[in-house]
Amino acid sequence: MSARPRPTLTVLALALAAVLGTTSCSLLPSAGDGPLDPAPRTSSSTSTADPGEPRSVPPGFLECDDQDRSDATAPAGSAAVADVDLTRYAEVTPTGFEPASGYIEDQPVEGDWTVTAFVPVDQAHSLDALGMVVFPEMELGPLEQTCGTVSWADVEARVARYDELRRTVEVAPDERTTVAGLPAVKETVEIPEGGYTTVAYWIFGRGQVARVWCQWVEDAETIRRGCDEYVAGLTFS
Numbered sequence: 546m547s548a549r550p551r552p553t554l555t556v557l558a559l560a561l562a563a564v565l566g567t568t569s570c571s572l573l574p575s576a577g578d579g580p581l582d583p584a585p586r587t588s589s590s591t592s593t594a595d596p597g598e599p600r601s602v603p604p605g606f607l608e609c610d611d612q613d614r615s616d617a618t619a620p621a622g623s624a625a626v627a628d629v630d631l632t633r634y635a636e637v638t639p640t641g642f643e644p645a646s647g648y649i650e651d652q653p654v655e656g657d658w659t660v661t662a663f664v665p666v667d668q669a670h671s672l673d674a675l676g677m678v679v680f681p682e683m684e685l686g687p688l689e690q691t692c693g694t695v696s697w698a699d700v701e702a703r704v705a706r707y708d709e710l711r712r713t714v715e716v717a718p719d720e721r722t723t724v725a726g727l728p729a730v731k732e733t734v735e736i737p738e739g740g741y742t743t744v745a746y747w748i749f750g751r752g753q754v755a756r757v758w759c760q761w762v763e764d765a766e767t768i769r770r771g772c773d774e775y776v777a778g779l780t781f782s
Contacts, residue, residue: 623694624721624728629781631679631753632659634725637778639675639771641666648676654707655680655754663775665767672741675759675772677779687752695728695749697721703754704730704747716742724748724757725779736760744772750781 619625638644648662662676685706688699704719713734720731729748736743743760757779759772 619694620691622698623691623696624700624723625693626690626695626728626749626751627726627781628693628751629727631748631750631755631781632681633782634677634679634755635778635780635782636661636677637775638663639774641767642675642771645674645676648674650678652711653680654685654710656682656684663771665764665771669764669767670762672739672760672762673764673768675757675768675775677755677757677775679753679755681753683752683754688749690751697728700728700730700747700749703749704732707747708732708734711736712738722746724776725781727781744769746776 642663643666645662645664648660650658650660658678658680660676660678662674664674668674685703688695688703701719701721708715713732714737715732715734717733722729722731724746725748727748727750729746731744731746733742733744735741741760741762742765743758745759746757748755748757757772757776759768759775761768
């Protein structure tokens, strides 16, 4: 986001529709479409095993339960990923905030995106804002999943890649967490080119990723409070 009237930051607050942004957000949505997933391969082979006999799993393959795993049953070093659509979410307006328009992403790390934004009613700076960006497709490629789980190492490696692309400077160590039951990484970073600090939650679904962004220049206390309330009220379906 950037100060009015010239937007230059990650998610831009635009006062005039004709102003162009230069860093992580820009005035006009110009995100590229991500590649479509290839059609799933099918097999014409059929099983001749007796239904009453235990199923045998070929070497090199894993047998998964029919139901989604939970974090309690996920293997060590991994997290369960629910089968939800990150573009279908319900959000709350934090106390003392109001919905805002004109905030867009111009550092689309995973291609096409959608965004929502909220600003304090008594906004101290045009860059003091929060909201969420959703990437329905992952242009860098979906994370490998096994039986409804994803490796934390893969999640953290992908966030590190995002930070490289966005040229962030770490303020506090990253934290593993969950948002709405999904694996997430919380980070606090600075964007030197934009001149602001942001708390971000990178939330991973099945072939999708979202980022809750909570950034400020002046009123850190209000943005942090609103961020906590926003994250706590977020749900996906």
